[in-house]
Amino acid sequence: MTVAFVLLLVTAFLASPAHAQFESGVAAFESGDYKSALTIWTPLAQKGDARAQNNLGNMHQVGLGTPVNAAEAARWYRRAAEQGHALAQSNLGRLYESGQGVAQSYQQAASWYRRAADQGNAVAQNNLGALYDNGQGVKQSAAEAVKWYQAGAERGLDEAQTNLGAMFENGRGVKRDYARAAEWYKRAAEQNHPRGLHYLGLLYQHGRGVKHNDKTAAELFRRAVERGHVPAMTSLGVMTMQGRGVQKDTTRAIALFKAAASEGEAAAANNLGVIYATGDGIRADAAEASKWFADAAQKGDANAQAALARHLSLGLGVARDDVQAATWYRKAAEQGHADAQFNLGILYARGTGLTRDDAEAVRWYRRAAEQNHPMAMTLLGFNSIEGMGLAKNEAEGVKWLRKAAERDVGEAQFLLGQAYADGVGIKANPVEALKWFALAVPRLNGTERGQAEAARNDLIKRLAPAEVERAAKLAREWKPKPE
Numbered sequence: 395m396t397v398a399f400v401l402l403l404v405t406a407f408l409a410s411p412a413h414a415q416f417e418s419g420v421a422a423f424e425s426g427d428y429k430s431a432l433t434i435w436t437p438l439a440q441k442g443d444a445r446a447q448n449n450l451g452n453m454h455q456v457g458l459g460t461p462v463n464a465a466e467a468a469r470w471y472r473r474a475a476e477q478g479h480a481l482a483q484s485n486l487g488r489l490y491e492s493g494q495g496v497a498q499s500y501q502q503a504a505s506w507y508r509r510a511a512d513q514g515n516a517v518a519q520n521n522l523g524a525l526y527d528n529g530q531g532v533k534q535s536a537a538e539a540v541k542w543y544q545a546g547a548e549r550g551l552d553e554a555q556t557n558l559g560a561m562f563e564n565g566r567g568v569k570r571d572y573a574r575a576a577e578w579y580k581r582a583a584e585q586n587h588p589r590g591l592h593y594l595g596l597l598y599q600h601g602r603g604v605k606h607n608d609k610t611a612a613e614l615f616r617r618a619v620e621r622g623h624v625p626a627m628t629s630l631g632v633m634t635m636q637g638r639g640v641q642k643d644t645t646r647a648i649a650l651f652k653a654a655a656s657e658g659e660a661a662a663a664n665n666l667g668v669i670y671a672t673g674d675g676i677r678a679d680a681a682e683a684s685k686w687f688a689d690a691a692q693k694g695d696a697n698a699q700a701a702l703a704r705h706l707s708l709g710l711g712v713a714r715d716d717v718q719a720a721t722w723y724r725k726a727a728e729q730g731h732a733d734a735q736f737n738l739g740i741l742y743a744r745g746t747g748l749t750r751d752d753a754e755a756v757r758w759y760r761r762a763a764e765q766n767h768p769m770a771m772t773l774l775g776f777n778s779i780e781g782m783g784l785a786k787n788e789a790e791g792v793k794w795l796r797k798a799a800e801r802d803v804g805e806a807q808f809l810l811g812q813a814y815a816d817g818v819g820i821k822a823n824p825v826e827a828l829k830w831f832a833l834a835v836p837r838l839n840g841t842e843r844g845q846a847e848a849a850r851n852d853l854i855k856r857l858a859p860a861e862v863e864r865a866a867k868l869a870r871e872w873k874p875k876p877e
Contacts, residue, residue, distance in 0.1 A: 416446065423449075428459030439470060447474035448482040455485075455494070464495030475506060483510035484518035491521070491530075500531025511542060519546035520554035527557070527566075536567030547578060552587035555579070559593060563602075572603025583614065588623035591615070595629065599639075608639030619650070627654035628662040635665075635674070644675030655689065663690035664698040671701070671710075680711030691722060699726035700734040707737075707747075716747030727758060735762035736770040743773075743783075752783030763794060766877050771798035772806040779809075779819060788819030799830060802874040804837025808846045815853060828853045828865035833872060 474482030510518030523542030546554030582590025595614030618626035690698030726734035762770030778791030798806030811830030
């Protein structure tokens with residue numbers, strides 16, 4: 395979870411004036427006469443008025459009535475903070491966190507946030523929670539993060555409410571509870587907090603903690619988009635592309651994706667790549683698709699990296715480049731993208747774009763197979779039986795073939811049938827072999843189908859009619875296992 399820290403604007407720090415001079419500074423500030431406010435508050439600050447010191451810190455930090463000067467801001471914040479002024483303590487903590495006007499230090503940030511948080515400052519409570527969330531300047535602790543987020547959330551801070559909702563949604567520091575997450579997101583959404591609106595919309599979109607409602611989700615996304623929340627542009631674009639909760643409008647969806655992509659949103663760029671690659675609602679354009687896949691891939695989107703690798707491998711919209719294809723498959727594979735892991739294994743097995751290496755091929759097949767990639771399971775099973783790239787282990791190979799076969803992969807069904815027919819890695823069972831051959835035939839094409847048909851027909855000739863009928867019955871009753 396990316397935590398957005400809160401920095402209150404100067405107007406939020408203006409306490410009730412204690413005397414006429416301070417009040418006149420407030421009036422000047424509120425009228426936009428910042429130079430007069432600065433002139434009025436400076437002598438008060440020099441005499442030790444913590445409120446004036448904090449306000450001068452704000453003005454120097456933001457550049458109101460005076461040039462931006464983070465070091466001067468830090469100096470005034472510190473003078474107020476050392477007098478116990480909670481707002482100044484929170485602001486000084488933010489400067490330490492970001493390294494503005496002071497040497498960056500999460501430890502110092504945490505120290506000042508804690509002093510302000512202990513006085514009930516909601517911004518500091520939220521920011522201290524974020525430091526615990528990320529393990530910055532303090533020992534990482536999701537439970538402590540929840541404690542401080544909740545303190546800020548209960549004081550009505552929308553950012554803290556959103557952060558607390560995310561902890562409940564993800565089960566970090568608390569037991570996962572989508573309903574509680576929705577409650578906190580709703581509080582933030584009522585204040586039009588962009589991220590709170592987006593997160594609540596996602597819950598409605600997926601029916602988590604609230605009743606599924608695409609129309610409500612789309613409306614929440616729209617409100618977040620109006621407030622400039624870039625990820626919500628992508629979410630609303632997806633719903634607009636699909637016509638879920640809003641009228642289907644490819645042109646509008648593309649505009650949303652392009653707006654988000656221009657702000658660095660990798661998922662939006664990837665979605666544009668998919669649209670141009672598939673021609674969903676527009677004319678397909680492989681070159682344009684490759685351009686957007688490349689944009690998203692450079693930003694680290696694993697789906698786009700895998701798609702770009704495919705385009706490079708096949709020369710779709712770009713010059714064919716097996717070396718670059720292997721590079722992008724690897725980047726996606728290292729992020730856990732199962733299809734990229736499988737394809738990287740294929741490239742190693744063929745020696746395409748990199749040096750042939752059966753052991754590396756198997757390593758990537760295994761990583762994809764462990765994510766239930768059916769064809770990776772099939773090739774891992776085959777390699778295990780043949781001893782290609784790893785020690786021969788027929789029983790292990792049959793195990794992987796069965797997993798793939800049960801997921802309706804024709805190649806695995808044929809190979810499993812052969813294992814049963816020949817007693818490889820498992821006790822021979824011709825009836826089971828015939829069942830798997832019968833299942834494989836309609837799922838294969840070309841040479842592979844011919845081989846499966848030949849194996850099936852040969853076995854039928856050697857079995858008794860009753861055995862053939864039993865195998866046929868098993869095939870008719872067979873159903874693939876869900877993933």
